[in-house]
Amino acid sequence: MTEVLARLRSEFGTEQVLAGADAAPFECDWRRRAPGRALAVLRPRSVAEVQAMLRAATREGLALVPQGGNTGLVEGSTPDDSGRELVLSLRRLDRIRAISLVNATLCAEAGALLQPLQQACAAQGLLLPLSLAAEGSCTLGGNLATNAGGTQVLRWGNARDLCLGLEVVTADGGLWSDLDGLRKDHRGLNLRDLFIGSEGTLGVITAAVIKLQALPRSRLAAWLAVPDLPAAMQLLQSARMALGDGLSGFEAMSQASQQLLDSLPLPACPWALLVELSSHRTEAEARAEFEAWLALALAEGWAQDAVLAHNEAQAQALWALREAIPGAQTRAGGNLKHDIALPLDRIADFVAACEARIARAFAGARPVVFGHLGDGNLHFNVAPPPGQSLADFQAQEPALNALVFDCVAEFGGSFSAEHGIGRLRRAELAQRLDPLALDLMRRIKQALDPANRLNPGRVL
Template identity: 50%
Template sequence: MPDTSDALVAALRQALGATAVLTSEAQADEHARYLSDWRQRYHGRARAIARPASTEEVATVVRLCAQHGVTIVPQGGNTGLVGGGVPDASGLQVVLSLSRLNRVLAVDAANLSMTVQAGCTLAQVQDAAAAAGLLFPLSLASEGTCTIGGNLATNAGGTQVLRYGTARELCLGLEVVTAHGEVLDALSSLRKNNTGYALRDLFIGSEGTLGIITAASLRLHPRPKGLCTALVACADMGAAVTLLQAARRDLDAGLTAFEVMEALPLSLVARHLPDAAHPIAPFNADPTSVPPPWLVLMEHTSSVSDTHAAESLQGWLDEVLTTGLAQNAALAHNEHQRRAMWGLRESIPLAEKTEGLMVKHDIGMPTSAVPAFVEEAGRAIAQRWPDARVVCFGHLGDGNLHYNVQPPALARSGPALAIFEGEVNALVFGLVMARGGTLSAEHGIGALRRDELARRADPVALATMKALKQTLDPTGLLNPGRVI
């Protein structure tokens, strides 16, 4: 439909200004970053990339696309991991980038809240909170690039969920442009507001399929006055879960992170990124030594001081070392050591990537179920594919594991890889779902897990989701082919 296309592009240019609408012919290079995800797994084409500068302009883009029967892919920082933010291969879709809606609208320190436009990067939001002496605790590897609108559209998780919750729990209100091109104002900064249905929560996590988030009110927290980080070695996952339970009981809200890493990902870091591999004694005593079976990274905050955080965490670690729950432990005694500990954890994805292709899973389950799952899944994979390897690490405090499997040598490309991927997914997801778990804890559904969701979701829940999509976006204008 080239005529329709031209008319739409002309109308978009008239509404937004010529420079706010990119087309592939004119700006091929500029174009590229909107069309592929950053893992380079999804590559699409677009009729145009519209970059509105205000909520009203977003609504105009939606209305114009609706008039022309052209579907829309809303896009924030384009850092998603499930192909939810790039257009399909048809070249018929419009990418609606929120990146120019990038202003912090208000910070209300007394109310511990702030109001921001959707295109603000997460780092920008964190910085604005810090400038007011407060904390916006959402924290992700991609925080310099990802946007708060994308974080909310995907209900992002990260490393502080244990204490502060996911993006959902950090959002007080939203402004949304609907599929009808109307502006829904639910931008309240209230902690309690029982006036009808939770529209805010319906849009959060809907991955741009029900409406386009244009602004948000966010919940801020006091900045902890002290912080201490530690590495703890555990003999097995059962001990790590018991350690978590003890830490929650004894440190309560002071426990802000509880990450876990198995020996294999630590070995991969040692091989590919040796500078990151041994952050602190005793974990650097002998760089050639075998890593512990499981290493926990935990973070403890204090409302008093760094010294208080360190003393209370040291006291607690002395106890768990005495009881044998932990094999070994080390505190970070300064910011350099603290960063080195987090550097170890954060180096795993790059070390993995350097090692080669992995079939990745972002699974979640009750923490009580994790030890038996790790045991059973590991055994089943080893039996079925003796030379496959499991790279397991993640946010144990939330029951969320990144459970990645390196295919056997003969299944690392082509049809063999596709068959392996299908089989290992079936195995992993089967064991996860049998334990009341989820096939996507934090990454979302996007294009990657859509079929899997359709297969495995509760049928009444799935039918309800389809009905909601039909109600809020009856013509299928918004991000078609994603989620459901």
């Protein structure tokens, strides 16, 4: 392998080919569950270098793992421990190519961080709707490769819904570019949607065109104390009717997840909701509308108490609490994670059934449930019983996963909502996906990457 490394450095330069200790930051996943060892980390500065590096990987017979911000949770963007895989870091491809006010689009490269993109669009009076807790460190290409969701899906959709075009380097080093930004374009099969969500297994996304919206004139947020999940679902239904398209956030937090936080706007309750209204009306008009809905929620007993943010800083503080839950879980000792999606009308029954089954099968285990209730995506995490370490509890992970995912299937849901498949959920995909769908995926992989060079062992 030393000869291969020497050839790569001769072709691309030592700054573009990292190895040894210099490669370490790229070799371990965000959760630090799957430390790997790469032959080298390739850091292209241009799309042409991405093409050349893919051709070099083919020439050397090496697998290549595309990586953006490395914020994924399913071990899909880091190398295995063989020392034979190359990591392709896209972080240097971070230019904004264009922001079009007339077309209301952003064209940016795959390595651009999401938060600076949001800020650049906002400076032009435009909203980039994709919003994630990791937006300060995740990249546009990674968001698209995993079809990221986040907190605004119920209004704007996920990454796939926001994308108008891609630029992709294929496994053999070819370049396919579809960056016209057209909203209506039916020229055969939709290749764009094939690459979105493929987790780097079919091609390497190097740039994209994203739909933008006008910045809302006002943004309001409220924290509600709710007696149970059926009441939360009634609140969601009523919010849609009362607030219409202005409803841009509807997050739920169980009592266990609230108790992880240092401070709360209301005492911990069975369920807390964070509801956001984004409006193009004046703040006074939007506030009157929001307050009327909150009054209805309290009068009907769907909510027991509510706190309405009085300004943008207070709204951001409420969101900071919601987004602090994952980090708080880690500091509390960690848990076993399940990123699931369910039909909205089955969520309350699912949570009741699944928690009861966990209580019977894993005495003392503590579900910690929160997530994007407005679009049916829950993070159904389970902490160890008091006094038991996460390391010891992980011995029961296969049985716990089977219980949770069996219950998800029973209630018509998906075991993977927005985190993806990677290596962590590959066995579940093989076991639980329709066999014909799995076969079609394998045929597409074989057609686009016959030598299995792109992210092998991930997804399929």
